[in-house]
Every structure is written in structure tokens, then in C-alpha cells.
Amino acid sequence: MIPYVMRNKRSLLSSCLMLLIIPLLYSAYWLFFQSRTDSIATVHISVGVVLFAFAVWHIFQHLPSLRKYIADSPSKLLPVTIISVGLLVGIVSWLPPFNEILNYGGNARYENKDISQLYIPLEEGASRNYQVDNLNQQASGPEIKLTARIGTSFGDDMALVMWIEDLQGNYLQTLYSTRRFGKGFMTNPLNRSENIHRQEAVPHWLHARAKALGTDITYAIPSLENPLVDGITAATPRTNFIVNSKLNNADLRQFVVKVEANQSYDWNEHYSRDRFPDDPVYSGSGQVGQPAIVYRTEIDLDSPQDFYILTALGHSHRSGQNGDIDPDMTGITTAILDFHRLIVEMPEFTAKESN
Known part of the structure; x- marks a missing residue:
């Protein structure tokens, strides 16, 4: 009975998260390609905060398992670390192609504005x-x-x-x-x-x-x-x-x-x-x-x-x-x-x- 309930809870939680992805993607598209509005920005930020809070909660819930995984397979963490650091350095340093992303969005908003x-x-x-x-x-x-x-x-x-x-x-x-x-x-x-x-x-x-x-x-x-x-x-x-x-x-x-x-x-x-x-x-x-x-x-x-x-x-x-x-x-x-x-x-x- 307990495994069944847990599976139902996980399914419900997964469904809710998938539903939250829809307004997040829609608002991201609108902010990037169309003119910015306060309502769209509010939706985007609110959903982002909820998803971020869930991610933090999920990490803390599975912290022992995560620590064990890292300890048992440290080599598997290396590619993730390299990619994450590379993305962070590229964004902060405004390096290509990251600097072109903002320009592309600006051009798109100008061409598509109503x-x-x-x-x-x-x-x-x-x-x-x-x-x-x-x-x-x-x-x-x-x-x-x-x-x-x-x-x-x-x-x-x-x-x-x-x-x-x-x-x-x-x-x-x-x-x-x-x-x-x-x-x-x-x-x-x-x-x-x-x-x-x-x-x-x-x-x-x-x-x-x-x-x-x-x-x-x-x-x-x-x-x-x-x-x-x-x-x-x-x-x-x-x-x-x-x-x-x-x-x-x-x-x-x-x-x-x-x-x-x-x-x-x-x-x-x-x-x-x-x-x-x-x-x-x-x-x-x-x-x-x-x-x-x-x-x-x-x-x-x-x-x-x-x-x-x-x-x-x-x-x-x-x-x-x-x-x-x-x-x-x-x-x-x-x-x-x-x-x-x-x-x-x-x-x-x-x-x-x-x-």
C-alpha cells in the first residue's frame, strides 16, 4: 500500500512540475521574442522561483544518496563540473556565442513587436x-x-x-x-x-x-x-x-x-x-x-x-x-x-x- 501511495504522490508531483514547465517556456518565449510585459515577467519569475525552491528541496531530500553517488563515482562528476564552469565563465565574461544570444533576442523583439x-x-x-x-x-x-x-x-x-x-x-x-x-x-x-x-x-x-x-x-x-x-x-x-x-x-x-x-x-x-x-x-x-x-x-x-x-x-x-x-x-x-x-x-x- 505504501509503495503504491508513494508512486501516486510522485506521479502527481511530476505532473504538477510538467504543468509548471508550460507557463515557464511560454513566458520565456514571449520575453525573448516579443515585447516585455509586466504580467508575463511576473509569471516567468514566479514559476522560476517555485521550480528553484523545489530543486533545492529535492537536493536536500536526497542529500545522503547524492553524497554516496559522488563518493562512489567521482569521475562521473567531472564532465558536469567542466560544462557548468564553462557555461558560467562564458556568460559572465560575455564571450561568443553567449553575447550573440541577447542581440538575437533584441532583433527578434524589434521585428515582432505589435x-x-x-x-x-x-x-x-x-x-x-x-x-x-x-x-x-x-x-x-x-x-x-x-x-x-x-x-x-x-x-x-x-x-x-x-x-x-x-x-x-x-x-x-x-x-x-x-x-x-x-x-x-x-x-x-x-x-x-x-x-x-x-x-x-x-x-x-x-x-x-x-x-x-x-x-x-x-x-x-x-x-x-x-x-x-x-x-x-x-x-x-x-x-x-x-x-x-x-x-x-x-x-x-x-x-x-x-x-x-x-x-x-x-x-x-x-x-x-x-x-x-x-x-x-x-x-x-x-x-x-x-x-x-x-x-x-x-x-x-x-x-x-x-x-x-x-x-x-x-x-x-x-x-x-x-x-x-x-x-x-x-x-x-x-x-x-x-x-x-x-x-x-x-x-x-x-x-x-x-x-
Whole structure:
């Protein structure tokens, strides 16, 4: 009777584990090949934790037998140890082909993303359809608001920065950055001695910031050791979004607002993966594609408007070798479709109040 009951329990346990494998594989597929969602990520993590807990429990339940097996057949453990150590070293050191796995998934997500889930028309977009971030609220300057209606090419792998300059083009203040870029998560956190400095992500902003700081661009790039402050970073949007921030300088009257955006893996015929083999930055990280697009508008608080539309000036250098803007958009296809509209407002200054 007891062996029969034990067999039934084992069968039931095995069936439960097999059922857990199904959502684990499904969520793994979705996270790797499709756009990430919180619900899918929660399922994947929860099932993984349950399976890990069972594995630990199973090992402790059979620890005496496991010890005896290792003692009796130490040579059988050697191949498993070598393979495990090899996998661990390859992943931590970011060696081929492990480094290509992430790139392959990024390319797949970009090609397979469901545009209908990313693009929400403004006239249908109630406040719940906008990600709202309130940043730098402790500053003493006036409020500034960016409203972004995303386009058909906006995706998860986006580096995005918003900042202001004076009328002479001198960098003054960063207002907003996507957290993944601003905190240095676009580098390789598993091997900090060989972090990939993403100078090609938003090079126009980067070179302007480096000049203002009086440093080389390498030290101006946000990294794990030198991130942007918490008050100006927010999660990468997945839908239309609003950024509410404040200027640091309360006396600033005339200035320029710029936004620079770069979608990883947005390859096309001109900016293909093997287009510039002699460019070590472009061909090195494998996460580039079309260069960043820079948007601009000019604000004069002595003659305010109700809103200011940012227009595309051109694109940055493909690998961030300089901070120039190239107005020639030849070869740019989907990158210019990241945004349908970018609007800046100064809530404390309107055209009506100035009359």
C-alpha cells in the first residue's frame, strides 16, 4: 500500500512540475521574442522561483544518496563540473556565442513587436494611456512639461534624453533620461571590467554634456559607477508619455529644448549590421542600427506660447564619434517614426497670460 501511495504522490508531483514547465517556456518565449510585459515577467519569475525552491528541496531530500553517488563515482562528476564552469565563465565574461544570444533576442523583439499595442492615437488617449513621470520637483525654476505621442517604431530598447541649452548651444541641464540608459544598464553589468560604453546611443547630448563638464566623453557617459541622479531618470515608456520637470535656474528666460532618441536594433538596408565593419563602435556592441534622431524647439518666456512643437533637426553620428547633427536623412527609415509628436509646455507661462 505504501509503495503504491508513494508512486501516486510522485506521479502527481511530476505532473504538477510538467504543468509548471508550460507557463515557464511560454513566458520565456514571449520575453525573448516579443515585447516585455509586466504580467508575463511576473509569471516567468514566479514559476522560476517555485521550480528553484523545489530543486533545492529535492537536493536536500536526497542529500545522503547524492553524497554516496559522488563518493562512489567521482569521475562521473567531472564532465558536469567542466560544462557548468564553462557555461558560467562564458556568460559572465560575455564571450561568443553567449553575447550573440541577447542581440538575437533584441532583433527578434524589434521585428515582432505589435505596433497596435505601442501606438495609441492622441484623440483616444485618456490620461490612463499615458505614462506620467514627475522629475526634479525640488528645483526652484519654472515647470516644464513634455508630452510625447509615440510613433509606429517606438520600442522597448529606446535610449531617450531631454535637456536644455542656451541660445548659443551650450549645455545647461538634463531634464529627463530613460533609466536604462541614465543608470548605465545599457552596459554589461555582469562584467564591469569590460563595460560597453554606449557612446553611440545619444551622442549629441553626450558630447554637449562632456564639453560642459570639461571632461572626455568616456567619463560623461552614464555608467553603473557614475549614473545620472535619480531625480531625472524614469522607466522607459511603452506608450504615450508625459514628463513633468522643473528648471534649475529660475531666472532663465530664453533657452532651447532638445530631445535625442535612439532605438536599438532598428537595422535597415543602409544601416545594416555589416555596413561599417571598420567602425569598432558600430560593429562592436551589436545593438546599434539607425543613428539617434535629434529634436529641437526654442522657448522665449518673455514672449510665451501655449505650446512648442519639437522638430527633427537631423541625426547624430552612427557611432558617436562626434556630437554633430547631420541634416541629411538619407538612409533613415523607421527611426524618424519613433515619435508622432513631441510638444513642450511651460504651464506657468502662456500666450493668454502675456497679453
